[in-house]
Amino acid sequence: MQRPFLTAATLIALAIPLSSAQAQSAAEKILTQRFEIQIELATSGDLQAQLDVATAYQHGSGVTKDMAEAIRWYEAAAGQGSPVAMEQLGSIYHRSVAWDDNSPEAQAAVAKATEWYLRAARLGHAGAQNSLGLIYGFGDRVDADPVRGRMWLFVAEANGHVMQGSLMGRLEERMTADDLDAALQASKVCLDSNYDECG
Numbered sequence: 001m002q003r004p005f006l007t008a009a010t011l012i013a014l015a016i017p018l019s020s021a022q023a024q025s026a027a028e029k030i031l032t033q034r035f036e037i038q039i040e041l042a043t044s045g046d047l048q049a050q051l052d053v054a055t056a057y058q059h060g061s062g063v064t065k066d067m068a069e070a071i072r073w074y075e076a077a078a079g080q081g082s083p084v085a086m087e088q089l090g091s092i093y094h095r096s097v098a099w100d101d102n103s104p105e106a107q108a109a110v111a112k113a114t115e116w117y118l119r120a121a122r123l124g125h126a127g128a129q130n131s132l133g134l135i136y137g138f139g140d141r142v143d144a145d146p147v148r149g150r151m152w153l154f155v156a157e158a159n160g161h162v163m164q165g166s167l168m169g170r171l172e173e174r175m176t177a178d179d180l181d182a183a184l185q186a187s188k189v190c191l192d193s194n195y196d197e198c199g
Contacts, residue, residue: 045080057073
């Protein structure tokens with residue numbers, strides 16, 4: 001009597017991984033089909049599809065991971081004025097180098113990241129504003145400018161981005177009360193000008 005039970009239990013145990021593998025295969029097929037639809041839309045100029053295709057290439061979702069293709073599609077979306085694409089481009093270039101790499105290549109990558117962050121920040125992207133604040137505030141392969149950095153962090157905060165208190169404290173330790181006031185005043189000018197006068 002135990003033998004049929006063991007056989008049934010064994011069959012059930014063997015069927016579960018098979019079902020899981022089949023489910024994974026089906027999910028991959030759906031992602032691939034979705035990607036094929038999105039690439040057609042992206043090619044025809046659909047902004048959201050361009051962002052979706054770029055993200056798929058960036059993370060390898062439904063397609064082989066390919067950062068060059070991700071950049072190409074983010075650039076297409078950025079060309080249509082997408083601050084999300086601009087911020088993502090900044091992030092890709094910024095993260096492409098180690099934090100302690102001061103080589104000319106790393107400096108060029110951070111300069112390119114800063115350009116993209118600035119474009120997104122001027123369109124109101126709080127994440128890009130925060131990234132600029134950190135780059136300028138701590139002198140990440142640029143000349144440190146704590147006032148300019150804190151100004152961008154004030155702007156990012158006004159747009160709902162919350163920064164870690166420990167980083168803020170480290171930056172503010174480098175600043176005088178006058179520096180903080182100057183950063184606050186500059187952030188008000190920046191916000192009031194709809195990001196046209198952000199220093």
